[in-house]
Amino acid sequence: MRVVLRNPKREIEIVGKRRVHALLDELQLSREAHLVIRNGTLVPGDAQLSDDDEIEIRPVISGGA
């Protein structure tokens, strides 16, 4: 699956099915600090992702106070 990451924007290729939470854990990304969007739609942590999915992992943390 093609995975788009942000800050900075970049793409990586991940092979094989896995659940959203497993993908975040594998990439060492906080579940609390990211949303996962599959083919343009938000998906929850236990959604199963497959090779033909287009995934965006969007960070949600901003630094201003």
Place this chain on the structure above:
Amino acid sequence: MVASVSLCRVCKQPAIIDLPRHHANFCAEHFIELCRRQVTKAIEGFDMLTAEDRILVAVSGGKDSLAVWDLLIELGYQADGLYIGLGIGDYSDTSGQYARDFANQRGLTLIEIDVRATHGYDIPTAAAATRRVPCSACGTTKRHLFDQAALDGGYTVLVTGHNLDDEAAVLFGNTLRWDIGYLARQLPVLPARDGFPKKVKPLVRLTERETAAWCVVRGIDYLIEECPMAEGNRHLQYKAALNSIEQQSPGSKAAFYLNFIEHMAPLLAGQAELPDGLQECTRCGSPTPGDICAFCRIAERASAHDPVPVEFLAKKKKKAQR
């Protein structure tokens, strides 16, 4: 297509988001309903707004400010936006465009103030000229211009997009230092006083993951990239620490902040260190404890300084971090 396992707590249709702090998953419709309910609860519970208020929303082009503006309009309030061009290179150019597009698509009024055009400086230059961290010069500049625009425009309330994560991180920092003055002032509503408008934070019951999800579900385009000057700041470090706790113990951030507001803030009432004897700044007329307010001091030094591009400061910061 692979079906999601999670089902919405309300309608049992496929969920789009899991919210461990609510021990629940939600579909798009019921997630939107949850957000509306949380914001209404904050507005009503803290007496933030009335239907008669003239509201000005501080808009950055990021998810929180666009989400709060969208939510207020959806809930039936009349609200204009205020965007401040801070001159942080491409970041500011892009953020301004998101704010303009949002307003134009919905027929809303967006007031714009460009700091360099109106006051002769930008944030990277202010940071270099004052030798302060960029977020400090930025915060002082924004607060002053928000206050001034709200008062000049006859608005009765200034709304900011501070969310639960923002407030919990600030509370965490103030608690680490036991800074009683700041703790006593950390409230979701600051009443109008001595030349300052009333300020409210309707998103204090939503996490930033929830405000970002609101934008995704509602189709709101916002600036996702982080401010190049905020990278690695202390506020972000506190957020990371709290998120680590939250992942292990869902609901911790909400309990930390909302229980503080309910149980501790009343005990601290009266301990806020508000400066006595405010007088008018001799330059701009804003309330200040001295002759010249903090904003005018920054403006004086920064406008006399050669412009500093944001890339220069970013490089310097990276070098210092190595």
